[in-house]
Amino acid sequence: SPLNNIPGPWYAKLTSAVLKWHEFQARRTTYVHALHLRYGPAVRIAPNEVAFASATAVKEIYCSGGSGYDKTEFYDLFRVYGRRTMFTTLNKEHHARRKRILADRYANSNIMKGPSLDGISERAARFVNRCAQSKDGVVDLFVDLHSYAFDCVTHHLFHPYGADSLGSSKDEEIMREVAFDDSLRNRLLEYYNPPLHKVFGKILHLFAKPRETPLADNFVLGASQKADPAPFTLLDRLHGPGFDLDHLDKAAECLDHMAAGIDTTGDGLCFLMWELSQPANRGFQKRLQDELLSNPGTNYDKLPFLDAVVMEALRYTPPIPMSLPRYVPTGGREIDGFVVPEGTIVSCQAYSTHRMDQTVFPDPDVFNPDRWLADKGDAERKRLFFAFANGGRGCVGKHLALAEMKLLLREVYSKFSTAPDPSMTARDMEMSDQLISARPLGERCLLSFTPLAL
C-alpha cells in the first residue's frame, strides 16, 4: 500500500487498537500530537487513517473544490431526531443547498444588527451581575460560561423564545444536561461496532452511558414550533421560502446549532479566562483592561489587543482540538507529497496545526497574544489557524462565537480582575476529549473575581 511510505509507529500499519484505546481514554488529541512530534506533519495513525498538520494539507483536505473531501460516517453519531442537518450531511450537494439558504443568518452583518447583538450584550451583563453577586467572589466558570453560551445561541436561534439559564434554574438544568454529558464511550462503541451496540445496547448502558438529553430535546421541539420568531433568527429562516422542511427537520437543524454553540463557546471562554488568570499572564490581563477602559465606546471588533487575546486562546486551546475526518475521493490524491489512495480517512487537528510549524508559531506551548500583533507572518498564521476549521464546511457560527466571546470579555475585564481559586489544580484544566470538542477534565473552573478600583 502507498500508505506504507507514510511515517508512523509500526503497529499503526496493523491495527487501530492503540488509537481507539486513547480515544476511549478521552485523549486522542494529545496522542495524535505526540505522534506528529515524533514522526512529522504527516503520520499514519491506523491501517486506513493518516493525520496531517500542515497548511498545504488543510487546503487540500478541507478547501479543494470549495468544501474539500466528503465527511466520514463518524458524523452519523451527531444525527438528531433521525434526521440529517447541515453539519451531519455527508453529501456535498445536499450540504451546499442547505448552507446557501442558512448562511446569511450567521453573516457578520446579521450578527452585528441591533436585536441580535443587544441580546448578547444583555446576557454578558447578566453574567457579570452573577459574578458580582457570587459568594466570596468565586465563580465556577465551567457552569456559568456554558449557561452564557446556551442563552446566547438560543437567542440567535429562537428569540423571543431563547433560554435564560443564567436567571432560571429550570433552564440551567437543560444546559447541565448538555454540558455534563458523559456518553463518549457509548458513542464510540456505536461508531466502531454498530452490531454489538445494537444487540448489547441495554447491557452497555450499565457501564457506558448513552447520550440522553430529554430536557434539551423537548426545549428545542417546543421552541422550533413557534410561528413568530424574530426576523434575525435561524428559525425565521427555516420557516421562510426556499425550504420544504417538516417540524422534525427544523428541530434537528436547530438542535444541532444549539449543541454546536454551547460547548465550543463555553469551553473556549473557560480555557481562555483560566489562561488569562495565570500569574504568568497577569501582564496580558492588565493590558486588556487598559485597552478596554481607554476605549469604552469602541466597537468590540475594533480592539486589537482583545482580538489578539481571543485568537491566541483559540490557537492555544482550541475548543475543537481534534481531527475532523474526511475520505480521500475516488482516484486518490497527493497530500503533502504523499500518495494517498481513495477511501483513506485523512484529517487535520487544530491542536497540531497550531503547533507544528515553529517558524509560524514560535514557542507554541506558550500563551502569547503578542504573536498576533507582529507585523510579519499574518498570512502564514491565518493559513494554519484551524480553530473554526476551513473551507465550505468550516464553522458557520464563527462570527456569532467571536461576538459572544469578545462582548463577554469586555464586560468582565472592564470591571474585574480574575485569578485562579487556590483549590484549582493544573489537572482540573487538562483537555478531556469528547466526541469532537474538549472540555476541562475536572469539569469545573473556579476563578476569583476582584472588582477594579475605578
Ligand code: HEM
Ligand atoms: C468558539 C466557538 C466555536 C468553535 C471553535 C467552532 C468550531 C467549529 C469547527 C471546527 C467546525 C467544523 C467541524 C467539522 O468539520 O467537523 C464547526 C462547524 C460548525 N459550527 Fe462551529 N464553532 C464554534 C461556535 C459555533 C456556534 C456559536 C455555532 C452556531 C450557533 C456553530 C455552528 C456550527 C455549525 C452549524 C457547523 C457545521 C457547518 C457545516 O457543516 O457547514 N459553531 N464549528
